[in-house]
């Protein structure tokens with residue numbers, strides 16, 4: 001089956017002014033690769049503030065002007081050039097952003113969903129899509145400040161579903177929601193995938209991500225360090241020491257904190273970025289570490305867990 | 311509705327207090343003025359030839375012998391009864407003088423207000439939407455140049471170029487010299503008001519454009535504009551649908567706040583163009599110790615400026631859904 005989205009060796013960096021007029025290139029995402037098949041939910045899990053959102057903006061072609069992107073993005077078998085991204089965003093590729101601040105505060109919900117169209121068909125469509133997410137027709141007449149947190153998320157999903165997309169990119173769609181609303185919001189993404197779309201779920205919440213995802217890519221210091229099937233987590237078949245540490249940090253798995261802190265953009269040197277915190281690190285880890293296939297997944301580690309397995 | 315009435319009521323009380331304060335301040339400043347009303351208005355030489363009796367009469371006329379407190383309270387008492395007194399310089403009721411002057415000034419200020427508002431908003435929106443691009447640089451350059459140019463100097467430059475060198479516009483006054491009041495046409499008035507109004511507009515534009523630009527640039531960096539981009543909206547649609555909508559509220563505030571600046575600017579500009587408006591009368595009244603006229607003008611202009619801000623606040627309530635809906639819910 002042809003994948004919906006293929007990202008290969010994607011790097012995103014920013015030009016920043018250092019001391020004086022010297023320009024520095026600040027890498028935020030390095031060599032990120034992932035694949036999404038139709039009907040699949042792929043989660044990119046990483047801690048907050050690690051630049052995950054830029055992945056979404058990069059795919060949509062809406063990065064700020066002082067950024068640079070390298071690597072290959074293929075959408076439905078064709079390269080996703082900036083021109084093509086501009087043509088398909090909002091139609092075939094849609095974004096579900098984090099929260100209510102992404103809605104125009106002075107425009108009612110209805111017109112926002114309709115993107116300025118005023119015809120009867122558009123009105124019927126927006127009503128239908130709101131209803132689909134359990135929002136009454138009165139929602140159309142509300143302003144964003146009149147929506148609760150959960151309603152706002154559902155309105156944002158409605159804006160995405162209104163376009164009948166092939167790829168849905170959800171950028172941290174759950175913070176601030178209680179567990180029940182968060183599960184409900186996530187189940188809507190699963191529905192979209194079950195309808196044949198690909199879903200890219202960008203989140204910091206591994207536990208929630210596992211409830212709906214098929215595959216999980218773990219993001220650390222700008223790189224994907226592991227790509228695994230969701231089932232690998234419960235089966236204990238994890239490859240990278242960071243993934244293992246993330247898993248063990250979950251409340252039900254012992255709540256073990258990870259010592260140290262994640263390096264920020266520009267603080268990553270040669271070699272494995274996890275080396276300073278890794279219990280299994282060896283001197284070789286400071287050299288190049290390739291991203292390689294292992295046991296049905298991918299891992300960027302010289303001495304992965306289970307690597308000793310036959 | 312009740313809420314809105316309360317709001318307006320409170321504002322009106324504040325306005326009364328403000329006017330009281332402003333008139334008192336103007337009075338105190340005038341009392342402290344080192345200018346002797348007799349010397350400035352009658353002249354040193356003329357005074358020398360007068361008898362003591364005549365001088366005493368003049369002193370009574372200019373209120374030199376009345377204690378300040380009594381003078382102010384006297385003025386205030388009359389004012390509350392609706393009598394603004396008689397101008398000492400023009401020997402006409404203050405209300406008549408202000409009425410006439412305000413009429414000429416209103417042409418000027420309304421013209422400048424509308425032009426600077428429309429142009430300032432347009433330029434500000436363009437500059438903010440295209441931040442860092444050529445259009446933005448040009449507009450910003452213009453604004454900096456203009457804001458660092460004093461209004462009276464700009465007035466002089468325009469006067470020299472358009473009236474003296476090119477001869478396109480009159481050098482001063484609001485109507486043709488020697489013309490009969492009945493024969494003055496609207497086009498005469500516009501013709502005479504053009505240069506002063508242009509000066510006021512040019513200076514007013516800079517301020518409004520710069521502030522609008524800031525707001526617009528913030529909007530263009532907002533989450534909702536990013537999301538609109540992600541949804542495939544064109545820059546044009548983003549500016550028209552989201553930009554203008556969100557810049558409207560600060561623009562209202564700016565626009566009505568600019569009334570006071572236009573008022574202030576008109577004082578200088580009218581002086582340069584010898585345009586017989588309110589600003590010029592204010593200068594005359596101040597220099598000539600015409601207390602009733604000065605207090606009258608002060609109070610009237612403060613009321614107009616305050617009224618402008620009040621309108622802005624009320625409009626805000628109509629335009630901002632947070633206030634509008636908030637009131638409806640209560």
Ligand code: SF4
Pocket residue numbers: 240241242272273274275276278279280281282285289300301302303304
């Ligand atoms: S490469 Fe070395 S330091 Fe990095 S995660 Fe693997 S074992 Fe640890």
